[in-house]
Amino acid sequence: MTDTPQNAKPSTVLACRRLVKTYRQGPQEVRVLNGIDLTIGAGETVAIVGASGAGKSTLLNILGGLDLPSSGEVQLLDNFLNELNEKQRGTLRNQYMGFVYQFHHLLPEFTALENVMMPMLIGGCAKPEAKQRAQAILDDVGLSNRGRHKPAELSGGERQRVAIARALVTNPRVVFMDEPTGNLDTRTAKSIQDLMAGLNQRLNTSFVIVTHDEQLASSMDRTLFLADGSFVPAVGTVS
Numbered sequence: 001m002t003d004t005p006q007n008a009k010p011s012t013v014l015a016c017r018r019l020v021k022t023y024r025q026g027p028q029e030v031r032v033l034n035g036i037d038l039t040i041g042a043g044e045t046v047a048i049v050g051a052s053g054a055g056k057s058t059l060l061n062i063l064g065g066l067d068l069p070s071s072g073e074v075q076l077l078d079n080f081l082n083e084l085n086e087k088q089r090g091t092l093r094n095q096y097m098g099f100v101y102q103f104h105h106l107l108p109e110f111t112a113l114e115n116v117m118m119p120m121l122i123g124g125c126a127k128p129e130a131k132q133r134a135q136a137i138l139d140d141v142g143l144s145n146r147g148r149h150k151p152a153e154l155s156g157g158e159r160q161r162v163a164i165a166r167a168l169v170t171n172p173r174v175v176f177m178d179e180p181t182g183n184l185d186t187r188t189a190k191s192i193q194d195l196m197a198g199l200n201q202r203l204n205t206s207f208v209i210v211t212h213d214e215q216l217a218s219s220m221d222r223t224l225f226l227a228d229g230s231f232v233p234a235v236g237t238v239s
């Protein structure tokens with residue numbers, strides 16, 4: 001019993017125990033995650049790396065409550081995600097988590113400012129306050145003058161920064177990022193890395209990121225290597 005998330009340290013934001021995920025591919029059952037244990041502390045930054053198909057995105061989606069494991073449990077603060085229904089998981093995501101994907105998933109018919117306001121409005125924030133906070137975080141990501149542009153009128157790097165602003169506007173406890181710098185040039189990638197570091201210091205935000213960007217991975221507190229559905233030691237592991 002001592003190794004269960006109930007006994008996790010108070011500063012633990014996110015923990016998972018014995019996570020297993022299997023997919024059915026035709027007649028075959030494929031086990032993508034093979035009993036993953038992980039604990040993320042408040043303000044901790046973790047990179048998950050591994051070969052294509054290793055299960056990184058699957059793990060991220062389960063940790064973020066976007067997908068359910070075949071077995072095992074995920075705990076976010078005092079909440080066990082597998083005990084909640086989809087609506088309750090949605091509320092928790094909105095309250096405590098932020099998500100950034102390589103393909104940013106911005107809503108094309110809304111402006112950058114409106115996209116960033118969206119999670120706050122969904123969370124019940126009044127419009128004037130949502131607008132003020134969205135504008136402030138757009139300033140933080142260097143997009144002060146782009147608020148009125150729609151996604152199609154922005155560059156790839158600008159869209160990615162809007163997606164990051166949208167993920168951070170609610171001051172989430174943990175931010176999940178899947179290849180956040182994947183389609184960005186080196187300079188923009190570095191500015192995103194600096195932005196993450198600033199938020200981490202200022203707000204103690206935890207980050208769990210999947211990345212092939214070695215520079216970004218090496219700036220995290222820990223790098224975890226995923227292979228064959230388990231974390232494996234690797235040369236150069238920071239933790």
Ligand SMILES: Nc1ncnc2c1ncn2[C@@H]1O[C@H](COP(=O)(O)OP(=O)(O)OP(=O)(O)O)[C@@H](O)[C@H]1O
Nearest residue numbers: 023024025032050051052053054055056057058059
């Ligand atoms: N919905 C699904 N149904 C069946 N198999 C799936 C499904 N989603 C993922 N898989 C399989 O699970 C494995 C892990 O996929 P995942 O996307 O998590 O890998 P990844 O490590 O993120 O890869 P990449 O670096 O290429 O994005 C792959 O073999 C993939 O084909």
